[in-house]
Amino acid sequence: xxxxxxxxxxxxxxxxxxxxxxxxxxxxxxxxxxxxxxxxxxxxxxxxxxxxxxxxxxxxxxxxxxxxxxxxxxxxxxxxxxxxxxxxxxxxxxxxxxxxxxxxxxxxxxxxxxxxxxxxxxxxxxxxxxxxxxxxxxxxxxxxxxxxxxxxxxxxxxxxxxxxxxxxxxxxxxxxxxxxxxxxxxxxxxxxxxxx
Numbered sequence: 133x134x135x136x137x138x139x140x141x142x143x144x145x146x147x148x149x150x151x152x153x154x155x156x157x158x159x160x161x162x163x164x165x166x167x168x169x170x171x172x173x174x175x176x177x178x179x180x181x182x183x184x185x186x187x188x189x190x191x192x193x194x195x196x197x198x199x200x201x202x203x204x205x206x207x208x209x210x211x212x213x214x215x216x217x218x219x220x221x222x223x224x225x226x227x228x229x230x231x232x233x234x235x236x237x238x239x240x241x242x243x244x245x246x247x248x249x250x251x252x253x254x255x256x257x258x259x260x261x262x263x264x265x266x267x268x269x270x271x272x273x274x275x276x277x278x279x280x281x282x283x284x285x286x287x288x289x290x291x292x293x294x295x296x297x298x299x300x301x302x303x304x305x306x307x308x309x310x311x312x313x314x315x316x317x318x319x320x321x322x323x324x325x326x327x328x
Contacts, residue, residue, distance in 0.1 A: 176227025185224070185235055187316055189308040196303050204252045213248060216241045218317040225324040237313060240278055243271030 174181050203209030222238030225231065234242075250268045264272075288303050 174227065176229065176231045181226065181231070181233070185233075185316075187312060189312050191306050192309045194305050194307050196305060204248045205255065213245050216245065218314050219321040220317075220324065222317060224317060224320045226320075230324055230327060235313070236278060237310065238317075240275060243275055246271045247275070 172182075201209070202212050217238055222234060222242065224233045224235065226233060246267055250265060284305075286303065286305055
């Protein structure tokens with residue numbers, strides 16, 4: 133093949149042109165495959181469901197702060213913790229059979245509520261609660277795993293006046309816009325209620 137190309141200069145040009153066209157097509161196909169959204173229909177049966185809830189979330193800046201809200205030992209605090217989940221307890225329903233799912237964010241909020249309630253019961257000296265409940269043990273393990281999974285490397289200032297103390301008031305985090313998650317969860321709950 134190389135001998136033929138060496139003897140016929142016109143064939144060299146033709147071969148180079150064909151190669152350039154093929155490379156160009158390969159680049160275009162690759163670009164198209166990366167830029168085109170891959171819509172897929174899921175049955176939500178067995179393992180046929182997306183691994184993430186496909187929401188488009190903006191980024192927001194959130195200053196962390198100590199707060200008087202979400203107290204563990206007041207009726208108002210209980211009410212505030214109860215409102216951290218959207219309608220339906222944060223259980224989402226998808227597919228023709230309205231299969232129930234949760235997302236990690238809502239699972240974590242439920243776990244924080246479980247841990248908080250158990251801390252309150254223990255602080256009040258309820259003798260019936262000598263051992264952690266299996267649910268609170270699950271929640272502590274799950275929360276530990278989620279913290280490690282996210283592995284935030286955001287630096288937080290440590291003050292050492294009498295003992296090391298992390299100052300959270302001076303820290304601003306860049307987060308996913310959780311309000312969009314709540315809005316989508318409310319729409320999902322309304323749709324689910326309408327299909328019952």
